[in-house]
Amino acid sequence: MSRPEDTLPPDLFYNDSESRKYTTSSRIQKIQSDMTHRALELLDLKSPSLILDVGCGSGLSGEILSASDEEGTPGGPHIWIGFDISSSMLGVALEKEVEGDLFLADAGQGVPFRAGTFDAAISISAIQWLCNAESSEESPAGRLSRFFNGLYASLRRGGRAVCQFYPKNDEQKKMISAAAVKAGFGAGLLEDDPGTKSAKTYLVLTVGGGELDG
Amino acid sequence: MKLLTLNFLTCAIKTCKSSPSSFPLHPRDAELEIVEADLNLKFLENILPRLMWDELRVVVDELGLPTLPPTIPTRADLVAPSSPTSSSSSSDPAPSQTARDLHRILIETCVREGKLVCGNCGHEYAVKEGVANFLLPAHLV
Numbered sequence: 001m002s003r004p005e006d007t008l009p010p011d012l013f014y015n016d017s018e019s020r021k022y023t024t025s026s027r028i029q030k031i032q033s034d035m036t037h038r039a040l041e042l043l044d045l046k047s048p049s050l051i052l053d054v055g056c057g058s059g060l061s062g063e064i065l066s067a068s069d070e071e072g073t074p075g076g077p078h079i080w081i082g083f084d085i086s087s088s089m090l091g092v093a094l095e096k097e098v099e100g101d102l103f104l105a106d107a108g109q110g111v112p113f114r115a116g117t118f119d120a121a122i123s124i125s126a127i128q129w130l131c132n133a134e135s136s137e138e139s140p141a142g143r144l145s146r147f148f149n150g151l152y153a154s155l156r157r158g159g160r161a162v163c164q165f166y167p168k169n170d171e172q173k174k175m176i177s178a179a180a181v182k183a184g185f186g187a188g189l190l191e192d193d194p195g196t197k198s199a200k201t202y203l204v205l206t207v208g209g210g211e212l213d214g
Numbered sequence: 215m216k217l218l219t220l221n222f223l224t225c226a227i228k229t230c231k232s233s234p235s236s237f238p239l240h241p242r243d244a245e246l247e248i249v250e251a252d253l254n255l256k257f258l259e260n261i262l263p264r265l266m267w268d269e270l271r272v273v274v275d276e277l278g279l280p281t282l283p284p285t286i287p288t289r290a291d292l293v294a295p296s297s298p299t300s301s302s303s304s305s306d307p308a309p310s311q312t313a314r315d316l317h318r319i320l321i322e323t324c325v326r327e328g329k330l331v332c333g334n335c336g337h338e339y340a341v342k343e344g345v346a347n348f349l350l351p352a353h354l355v
C-alpha cells in the first residue's frame with residue numbers, strides 16, 4: 001500500500017469520506033489513543049496546562065487531553081488548541097463538540113501565537129506531512145523550519161513537545177530532528193517496538209531555561 | 215474560539231511578526247456564544263501570569279462586553295476565603311467569584327462567527343462555527 005503522504009497533500013487526501021473512514025476505524029482510534037497516552041507520559045505534565053495539538057484532525061487526541069487525571073490523563077483536564085489543514089477532519093471534530101479550539105491552519109506556515117503561550121505541544125501522526133512540498137514555491141526544509149521556529153517561540157521556557165510521526169526513511173527522520181535542533185530545541189528520538197511493523201517514532205523536544213513550576 | 219485563545223493569538227503573516235500592533239487581533243462583526251464548561255481552578259491559576267490583561271480588556275470592550283477591572287487579579291484572588299465552619303476534610307479550595315468571572319470570560323465566552331483583524335496589516339481571518347481560518351496564500355508566508 002502506498003503511503004498517503006506520497007500521493008496527495010493532506011487537505012486533499014483527507015476529504016470527507018477519508019476523514020470519516022479515519023475517525024470511525026476502531027483500530028486507528030486505538031492506536032491513536034495509545035500514542036496520545038504515550039506522548040502524555042513523555043510530556044510529564046503535573047497540572048492542568050495549555051497545550052497545542054499540531055494536526056489535531058478530528059480531535060481524537062484532544063478528547064484525551066480534555067479528560068481528568070482520574071480518567072487517566074496525567075495533570076488533566078488540560079485546555080488545548082488544535083491545528084489542522086483538513087477542513088473535513090475539523091468538521092468531524094465540530095460534530096463531536098470537542099472542547100478545544102480548532103484552527104484551519106498549516107503548521108508548515110508557522111505557529112501564530114505570542115512567545116511563551118503554551119506549556120506543551122503534542123502531535124500525533126502529522127509532522128511527516130511537513131516534508132511534502134506542495135508547490136514549486138515551497139520546500140520541505142522551509143516548511144520544517146517555519147514550523148519548528150514557530151513552535152519553539154510559542155512554548156514557554158521549560159516547556160516540552162512530543163511529536164509522534166511516521167518517517168518515510170532514516171533520512172527523513174534525520175531531516176526532521178535536525179530542523180528541530182536548529183530551531184533551538186533539545187531533541188531526542190525515541191522508538192517503541194523498533195524494527196517491527198508497529199514501530200513508533202517519537203520526537204521529544206525540550207525548551208531550555210526557566211523553571212518547571214505548577 | 216475562546217477569548218482565552220484570542221489573548222495569545224497573533225497575526226500569522228511574516229512581516230507582522232515584529233510589529234507590536236499585530237497583537238491582539240481585533241474581532242469584527244463577531245457573533246458570540248456561551249459554551250458552558252467545568253471551572254478548572256488549577257488551570258486558571260496556571261494561566262493567570264501569562265495573560266496580557268490590558269489587551270484582554272481591549273478585546274472585551276470591542277466585543278461590547280462589560281468592562282474588566284483595570285488590574286489583573288492575583289492567584290490569591292481566585293480562591294474563596296475558607297469559611298471557619300467548613301469541614302477541613304474538603305481537599306480542593308473553592309473558586310472565588312473572581313475565578314468564576316474569569317472562567318466565564320476566558321473559557322466560556324466564544325467567538326462563533328465573524329472576523330479577526332490584524333491591527334498592523336489589516337488581514338482578516340474568518341471565523342466560522344468557531345473555527346478560525348489561518349491558511350495563508352503562499353506569498354504571505
Ligand SMILES: [Zn+2]
Pocket residue numbers: 225226227230236332333334335336337
Ligand atoms: Zn498582520
